Amino acid sequence: TTTRTLLAVDGLVVGYAGAPVLDGLTIEVAAGDVVALLGANGAGKTTLLRAVSGLVPLRGGRVVLDAEDLTGLAVEDRARRGLAQVPEGRSVVAELTVEENLQLGALWRIPGRRARRAAVDELYDELEPLARRRQAYGHQLSGGERQMLALARALVSRPRVLLLDEPSLGLAPRVVAQLLGTLREAARRTGLTVLLAEQNVTSALSIADRGIVLGLGEVVADAPAAQLAADPALRHAYLGF
Numbered sequence: 001t002t003t004r005t006l007l008a009v010d011g012l013v014v015g016y017a018g019a020p021v022l023d024g025l026t027i028e029v030a031a032g033d034v035v036a037l038l039g040a041n042g043a044g045k046t047t048l049l050r051a052v053s054g055l056v057p058l059r060g061g062r063v064v065l066d067a068e069d070l071t072g073l074a075v076e077d078r079a080r081r082g083l084a085q086v087p088e089g090r091s092v093v094a095e096l097t098v099e100e101n102l103q104l105g106a107l108w109r110i111p112g113r114r115a116r117r118a119a120v121d122e123l124y125d126e127l128e129p130l131a132r133r134r135q136a137y138g139h140q141l142s143g144g145e146r147q148m149l150a151l152a153r154a155l156v157s158r159p160r161v162l163l164l165d166e167p168s169l170g171l172a173p174r175v176v177a178q179l180l181g182t183l184r185e186a187a188r189r190t191g192l193t194v195l196l197a198e199q200n201v202t203s204a205l206s207i208a209d210r211g212i213v214l215g216l217g218e219v220v221a222d223a224p225a226a227q228l229a230a231d232p233a234l235r236h237a238y239l240g241f
């Protein structure tokens with residue numbers, strides 16, 4: 001096939017105190033794929049995302065982006081190479097408007113006022129619901145709008161890989177569908193690669209190309225999203241529905 005691995009974790013060993021949470025985990029993500037990272041509470045989804053972005057140290061293994069070993073690099077250096085973590089919606093600045101929040105996000109990454117203007121305008125084209133709220137203040141936004149703004153701020157730097165940790169947390173089902181639909185559409189338009197950790201299995205699989213199920217720090221299933229969603233035994237055993 002022509003699919004190219006963009007992000008790989010290879011033999012990852014990560015732990016806090018005591019036994020490792022991830023013990024030799026290996027995953028490959030193809031360029032342009034949206035991958036749902038699933039598994040019960042405590043399976044290690046958050047730990048995996050933090051290991052990829054550099055927020056937790058590795059005891060063993062490697063993180064590789066486009067054939068470059070990132071293992072020794074700090075969070076900012078990984079970000080510079082195109083890894084972006086979407087923070088929680090709470091990270092939105094309440095006293096600034098949507099527009100100002102986005103400009104602030106662009107300020108660190110994009111030199112030149114005109115280039116920033118163009119980048120933000122391009123985002124508005126992709127994230128229609130946000131465009132309509134551009135003059136609203138952070139504190140006036142709903143939970144879903146805040147989450148979308150957090151997503152937009154990560155997208156403004158045009159990352160190659162987007163890491164999301166439960167963006168649906170605390171949102172109503174309709175809002176989750178809109179947020180994930182927007183993410184899917186942004187990925188399709190820009191060729192973005194996405195690793196999406198979600199408890200909300202049905203929603204995540206509905207927009208993902210592929211699902212990876214973690215159980216106690218191991219990969220217990222790795223298959224096309226549609227196949228995972230349609231497999232009753234697997235759903236029952238690992239996904240709880």
Ligand code: ATP
Nearest residue numbers: 016017021039040041042043044045046047048199
């Ligand atoms: P959740 O959906 O609850 O976040 P998860 O799949 O993301 O679950 P992790 O948060 O990665 O799982 O947690 C995996 C294991 O690591 C759990 O047993 C958890 O208690 C432990 N753990 C997570 N963070 C820390 C930490 N900072 N210090 C110590 N142990 C931790």
